[in-house]
Amino acid sequence: MNGLLETIRGHAASRPRQVALDPVVSAPVTWSELATQVADMASRFANEEHGARPHVLRLDHGIEEAVTELALLEARIPALSLPTFFTEEQARHAIATCGTESAYSSVSLPAPSRMPLGTARVTFTSGSTGTPKGVCLSASHMLAVAASVVEAVGAEHAGRHCALLPPGILLETVAGFFATMLAGGTYVCPPQAEAGLADPFRPDFAAMAQRLADWRITSLILVPEYLAGLVAVMERTGLRLPLLTLVAVGGARVPVDLLARARALGLPVRQGYGLTECGSVVSLERADEDVPGSAGRPLGHMKARIAPDGEILLEGEMFLGTIGEPREPGPLATGDIGRIDDDGRLWIEGRKSALIVTSFGRNISPEWVEAQLTAQPDIAQAMVHGDGLAAVEALLVPARADADLAAAVAAANAELPAYARVAGWREVAPFTPANGLLTGNGRLRRKAIEAAWLADKPRFFDELEAQTLRDRLRFLGIPQVRAGLAGTISRQTYIDYLHQAWHHVRHTVPLMQAARARLLDRPDLLAALDEYIEEETGHEEWILADIAAAGGDADAARVSDPAPATRAMVEHAYRAIEEGNPACFFGMVYVLESVSVALAQRGASAVAENLGLPPEAFTYLTSHGALDQDHMAFFAGLVNALESEGDRAAILRMAREMFGLFGGVFASIEMGDAPMEDKHVAA
The missing domain is CATH 3.40.50.12780 (ANL, N-terminal domain)
Structure with missing residues (x-):
């Protein structure tokens, strides 16, 4: 040829x-x-x-x-x-x-x-x-x-x-x-x-x-x-x-x-x-x-x-x-x-290696059952398993914060013969290429998923992602967050966001120090906190520089008062550290760092393009996003090593609370008129 x-x-x-x-x-x-x-x-x-x-x-x-x-x-x-x-x-x-x-x-x-x-x-x-x-x-x-x-x-x-x-x-x-x-x-x-x-x-x-x-x-x-x-x-x-x-x-x-x-x-x-x-x-x-x-x-x-x-x-x-x-x-x-x-x-009709043989001797292709499950609007992803069991079971990822998975499974089962119906299910975190559970073209990596969710006890980080997924979906549904990720916000809205970011980021190191003071008997957590403190020191100054580069008044931001929602989030963090299990601080780390990765990867470039702002106006988001990708890997290893159920419960509780409180910060920001988007219609 x-x-x-x-x-x-x-x-x-x-x-x-x-x-x-x-x-x-x-x-x-x-x-x-x-x-x-x-x-x-x-x-x-x-x-x-x-x-x-x-x-x-x-x-x-x-x-x-x-x-x-x-x-x-x-x-x-x-x-x-x-x-x-x-x-x-x-x-x-x-x-x-x-x-x-x-x-x-x-x-x-x-x-x-x-x-x-x-x-x-x-x-x-x-x-x-x-x-x-x-x-x-x-x-x-x-x-x-x-x-x-x-x-x-x-x-x-x-x-x-x-x-x-x-x-x-x-x-x-x-x-x-x-x-x-x-x-x-x-x-x-x-x-x-x-x-x-x-x-x-x-x-x-x-x-x-x-x-x-x-x-x-x-x-x-x-x-x-x-x-x-x-x-x-x-x-x-x-x-x-x-x-x-x-x-x-x-x-x-x-x-x-x-x-x-x-x-x-x-x-x-x-x-x-x-x-x-x-x-x-x-x-x-x-x-x-x-x-x-x-x-x-x-x-x-x-x-x-x-x-x-x-x-x-x-x-x-x-x-x-x-x-x-x-x-x-x-x-x-x-x-x-x-x-x-x-x-x-x-x-x-399915994958040879993935065929399920139930204890009744029925051969079931999991893709068949998974297709029925994911046809339900409330189910984003599904993996069916159950080789050797009496009936198949499923790992399910909800599609939205208010998803009714029980009803969705029932609807799917109504379309399946009795021997292929899902007898039990568990809600899990999304399968993605980043966590090694999905291939690049969207296929499930079944052995990896089984190792993560079905073999022994799942890692705490995976459980944390699963149990906070609906809170994350609620956060991502906030109009201000959606607009920020899409880049369809005004310059003033971006500056207002930076103002509130400065008000809570300037408390990051003091909060760490407060947690450290109550964890002196935990050398494993002290080492992590010391590393975080060294890494995070001075980041609030990046935000002030971004405000100036975006055309805002950095000096005015420095002497301004935080919004009530921002104040409430910070005060809650201090109170939880001082009155409860101080390990809860790592729940706040999980929320803020995972959110900053999304904002840096998806939001910063979109906002920059739509508003025509220079890279100097995004040093906090872009630099912090890159840092937090490394931090999240470090964080996963840290919390997976925690054996105390009290520590785990405190981290999970704080993470769920912080998704709501941080969402309140975004929701409190006024949405100005965004610049008209250039749709680049081809001639």
Whole structure:
């Protein structure tokens, strides 16, 4: 197959001024411009000394990311694509395993020859263990998959395809980006925050739906969670997306009722199935079929059959192998259980390794039961377990503060046969990539979840997160908090927030000192407090500097009185430390530091962009947010080591109280008129 650059040049010759890349936030790139940019960058890459080592690619969606992808492919330099949500530890592991150049001086680089010959891309999935393997793919394989997608879908759908899946996810790269390039459509590649995905695992679906309408998007690739979020918004608001001609959904099994709800709203949803080893796409529903639950027929580059034990086996275009391990010849055993109907359609019925066998001898696919549970609006996430038990049980994450999980389980059970109904359930903290319980594309890491919640006694930090989740959800529902995270606040509102931050942050060290004075017989906690005191000293001055940089009066802030809600929060903290168990102070630490991480990661950049304020106006939020990410890891280790039930109860009680009191501080801030948002509607 010819390289993509040759195809791009063909488009440039026939439609030089048509838009090839639209980043939304800046000027689009035409086919003529794209051909030149890719050729120039590929030439520069070819003149550099890369050897066989891959080029690390870890960028947000946009022109730079897209052109770099294409240039590396043309220069025949392997790309090590790292999703932006990977932790630093995951990134280091991937880089070290590949033996590539990196910004991490501490990484030990093995010989680069461990990659199979012909590798064009190395993709690290989150994997089932803490040390996943890098899957190596050739250029011909990826382009063959992309061509099969175009053939199955039809070039008439090559309109305006929008990248919503996180950058670095193979499914979007191959079936979205490469396929759009082959078909001659426009690849809309905004930064994730612009599409409501500042946190891809907690999307702002209302913003996402509106952007898709504003940007005139015609095709998407989604995971089921994104589809569910869009459907819920469209049902609630009445918004419709009539320009969409294709919505491909993959990554996990899609509940049949969700497909029906989506299609009732006019969404042209097609369910698909794929694996990284197969270039991300194996099968896709046809547009002229309406067989809910089917994953469609295998595309032209693949063949599927079913093993005697029900496992799906695949043959055709495949990966080259993993780092240090060439692929074994023969069909690929997928680990997925399924069937092929008389019309050649593939049906996915669960994971082979996750099958539950009850003590009644019934085989149950947990994904089936989980799909019924998460179809309930009150359940955000679910993991079903119960191998060897009389009936299955579930770990549930509530979707909102007032979620009625008992009623939701009852509703799900009503749709299940008696042998598959959930007999018991437990409310737990969210499963995320950050805590190692979710893969990058939204799959449950079952063994890790079992280790965290089902083996022996859960760690106290996990229990703390679970038992305060509803308090956190109430806090995040406060209009001022939501506006701050979205960046839609006025400059005066931001300055008012800084005023109140100064009034409570200036008490941080005195509160620590008060707790320390009552914990002199606890050397384990004294050491932690001493470290916190050293780290936190002087942070209130950062806030005053931010007030000045934002155009406020720092001197006036210094002599002002705190708002009643702020005073109440601080006074409660002193009183709890002085009159109760002083270890309760760490409950306040948990709330303030976890909240500051969210404000720093999601709010600061959004506010800065909308208000046009300089970085100097956000030193407290951004610096404190980075510090608190490290603090939270330290904090988790500290509280997990606490054996006293009295200490744990005091910390939990203070955390729940502080979510309410800190929420009161935000709620007391007046909401001024925010600047009109520039929606960056593409021309």
